[in-house]
Amino acid sequence: MASNNKPNKLAFLSMPAPASYVAGLGRGASGFTTRSDIGPAREGPSAEVIAEAQARRGEEPEVDPDQFQDPDNEYGLFAGTAYEQDDEEADKIYEAVDQAMDARRKAHREAQEQQQVAKHRAERPKIQQQFADLKRGLSAVTDEEWESIPEVGNLTKRKRPKYERSYAVSDSILVGDRSRGEYENSLDSMQQQSGGLVTPADSGPTNFVEIGQARDKILSLKLDQVSGTSTSSGLSTSVDPKGYLTSLNSVILKSDAEIGDIKRARMLFDSLIKSNPKHAPGWIAAARLEEHAGRMVAARKLIKQGCEQCPKSEDVWLEAARLHNNDDAKVIFANAVQHVGQSVKIWLAAADLEHDGKAKRRVLRKALEHIPNSVRLWKETVNLETAASDARVLLSRAVEVIPLSVELWLALAQLETLDKAKAVLNKARKAIPTSHEIWIAAGRLLEQEASLMGTDKTGAEKKKALDMVDKTIEAGVRELRRHGVLLTREQWLKEAEKCETQGSVLTSEAIVKATIAMDVEEEDRLDTWIDDAEGALSRNMVGTARSVLAYALKVFPDKKNLWIRAAGLEKAHGTSQSLDAILSEAVKHCPQVEVLWLMAAKERWLAGNVEGARDILASAFDANKESEKIWLAAVKLEAENGHLDVARELLIRARTTADTERIWMKSATFERQQGQLDAALETIATALKKFPKFAKLYMIQGQIHQSQNNFTTARASFAAGYKACPKEPTLWILASRLEEADGKSIKARALLDKARQVNPSNELLWAEAVGVEERSGGPAQAKAMLARGLQDCPTSGLLWTMSIWLEPRPQRKTRALDALKKSNDNPMIICTVARLFWAERKIEKARQWFQRAVPPRPDDSVDTGADIGDLWGWWLKFERQHGTEEQREEVRVKCVAAEPHHGIVWQAVAKDIKNNGKSTKEILEMVADVLQ
Structure with a gap:
């Protein structure tokens, strides 16, 4: 019963499908055809069936977007309406x-x-863009070049991979190889029966003599083979027994990397000469590669092929000659001139191969037959001629063949006599009217003619000959300008310097006269000519600079600076006569300039001409009756030469005529130097009534009283001085030293404090205060005072120098570095650094820093280290200890030329009454002795 109640599944499968069933509709696979349905396949459900099924399932049907479209209007619902004017305006x-x-x-x-486009094209350019320039260049390719392009061969040279094959090794080989290194340590049956080893010696006695002879014979045969002297075989090797070791030393061992590079380069060059055999540099490079690799035979073979492929290239022939010996090179050049007979390099190289002068001349003359217009070949041929007549003949022919060569014309003129040389230069001028070298050569020729004139010629004739030089150069400049040759003023000045270098001073001067005013504005002439003179002097062209200044003085004869520059030039590079002539002309054109009169008088005095100096000063008095400097110069001249009464009389006249404070001061100083202290005090008393504000009068008065140990009167003189002249720090310092000498250090400090209040930021007052503290209070108080002084005067070289030496030795260098930075390379600090190097025994560095401390003064108005005498004293003291006599003399000469006037020790020594009349050199020696 139970079994009868179970549903029958097979009955369900045999039931017919519902009317609304569509196969695969739920999976979205409706209406498809499978491979099994190819035959009697059925159509899919219609749209109505699908819509009915979806309605039964509750699904919403899809909306058609065109269902509201007007069937009569293809574009839109309102397309059929009228397009009016307001619609058009709205659209606009x-x-x-x-x-x-x-x-x-x-x-x-x-x-x-x-x-973005540019970035994209830069990152990924098109192939046509990469080769666009090359494609444009193809338009210039001719048909012959296109036809000569070789076919592209297979240059990849890919090698097929080699597959290694393995084979099985037999057992007998393995066993034999295993027992190869073993030793037999047992006897076989025959040896055991005989009782020992059987050797060949058992057959008879050993002959050691024959063995030794055989060994010697073998060794001799080997040695004979090596030395190439074997007679048994009749052959000889290529080994040189004498140069064998030398050749071994010259062998260059190449590394594996270099060998690989050579192989790769050889492949590249081989490809190059095969693809383009008419390219001469490729053959040369390939041959040099083989030469570098040591394969000379291959190199010669390659260059020979290059000569065959590129017979018109002179470089290939020259390279071939270089790679061969001398005899073979001659043959190569003989073949070369058949192909490139117009190559000057080939002919010159062929001439260099000849060691005989005649053979060289023969080759060069053969070359001139092929290339008669080569200036270089003519010059080389002329240089080989030993006789001047032969060279003259060759140059005559050369200028006929090449009339436009200036070098050949000038060379011919040098070989001719003076008269013939003039004719040659005239012909050259006509042939080449645009050459300035010919005109300059003509000027030099006239100068040479004037210098060769004998004593039979009068001065007028010589002057006329010299004037011809100026006229010739002027005519040359004028003719060149007419033919359109416009050399600049700088180019003419270079030609003038060139003539001066060659010894033609007058021609150089003529060039300067004719061209110095070219292309210069009238208001800029003076500055421009001064710059020209300085530039010529910087290049050591003294003659050119002298000519420029001489022309400038003719245009500006009343310029004092020009005369001073000209006098300085003659003093440095000229003679005493030329200097005297310049100064004589200077005082004529500038009679009111006192400096020129004083320079003229001083130079005559230094030259030993005292009477001439007096004459100059007498003329100066006539032109400048009230000149203080001229009166004092005359007094000094007479006093230095021992004429004291004349000097005193001149001072009395000067006080009457000029009546200046400086003349009164010099009068008092003169009386003091002569020991007439009462007369000096009387002169000062009279002068103070006239000039109560002149500080030096109070100084001299106080020093005279102090030298007489009259401290009270001296104190009163100094007090009156710094009350009348409170801005003069030297008066305060002298008053302070007077109190210190009298044992009153407290009063000395008070005076210096008061002086610093009146004269703030004065390094001399601070230095004196530091000295007072160091002498009375000790180093600690001096250091404190110095720190205050550096705060008030942060750039003072004097205070920084004192600060450096107050520091302990290890800290002095650091202190000196700070001083150099804050004092802007003060000369006193530089000298201190030199002394530090001196203390460390660094001699050369110390000498260099001493030289830096005393550079030459560019102008009299600019004070540098050269004007500080203490620096020269330290340098001389250093050279006394570590230098030679030549180096010491160099310091003395430079110091005398600099004429220093400042320096604490220098002024103390120079103004001492005992050192009156001492020269600069003597004072320098005394300063070097005092410094410590």
């Missing part, structure tokens, strides 16, 4: 709005798009 307004909105971002958008 909307379009204008769209365009305006689009234009606001158009520039930014287009720039961004162009930037």
